[in-house]
Amino acid sequence: xxxxxxxxxxxxxxxxxxxxxxxxxxxxxxxxxxxxxxxxxxxxxxxxxxxxxxxxxxxxxxxxxxxxxxxxxxxxxxxxxxxxxxxxxxxxxxxxxxxxxxxxxxxxxxxxxxxxxxxxxxxxxxxxxxxxxxxxxxxxxxxxx
Numbered sequence: 001x002x003x004x005x006x007x008x009x010x011x012x013x014x015x016x017x018x019x020x021x022x023x024x025x026x027x028x029x030x031x032x033x034x035x036x037x038x039x040x041x042x043x044x045x046x047x048x049x050x051x052x053x054x055x056x057x058x059x060x061x062x063x064x065x066x067x068x069x070x071x072x073x074x075x076x077x078x079x080x081x082x083x084x085x086x087x088x089x090x091x092x093x094x095x096x097x098x099x100x101x102x103x104x105x106x107x108x109x110x111x112x113x114x115x116x117x118x119x120x121x122x123x124x125x126x127x128x129x130x131x132x133x134x135x136x137x138x139x140x141x142x143x144x145x
Contacts, residue, residue, distance in 0.1 A: 007069045008052020011045050014067065022069045024060035025051050056099045081114045088123040 009026040011033060027049030033039055050057045066072030086109040089095055098105060107125050120126045 008054060009046070009049060010052070010069065012067050012069070013039055013045075018065045019075055020064050020067050020072065022060070022062045022064065024062065024069055025049050025054045025058060027051070077119075079117055079119055081116045082118055082120055082124075082126050084112055084115050084120065085125045086110065086112045088125060090123070 007022070007024045009028050009031060010022060010024040011026065011031055012020050012022045014020050023045060025048075026046035028051060030047035030049065031045065033043075033045050039045060048057055048059050054060075062069060063075045063077045064072035065075045086107040088105060089108055095105065
């Protein structure tokens with residue numbers, strides 16, 4: 001694994017001056033946008049995957065000040081509320097075997113619900129229905145694998 005391939009299949013959107021959002025570890029062949037294409041709120045840009053430096057299917061979302069997941073600095077974001085569905089169970093041999101086999105994993109739902117002014121961390125599972133917080137449009141600045 002090289003530093004350049006750690007992102008795996010990814011899309012980076014420019015959402016404003018010196019503001020970019022990276023969507024990383026997308027499923028191969030699933031990216032539906034191209035470089036320079038305008039992207040609208042709610043538009044599917046790709047599917048959750050397991051590419052690059054990833055131990056299992058997930059979506060890595062990163063807000064940053066430049067168009068590089070590796071070489072840009074994280075940018076400050078304001079969070080009103082995160083709709084937490086629960087957490088992925090703590091990894092053990094059985095869970096890792098199920099993930100490797102591509103099986104669905106039941107999440108732990110204790111602590112589910114809105115989390116005002118908190119960012120998801122670690123094993124948190126969140127949904128963003130309606131994608132109401134991102135800007136109404138953005139420009140795909142980089143698409144890669």
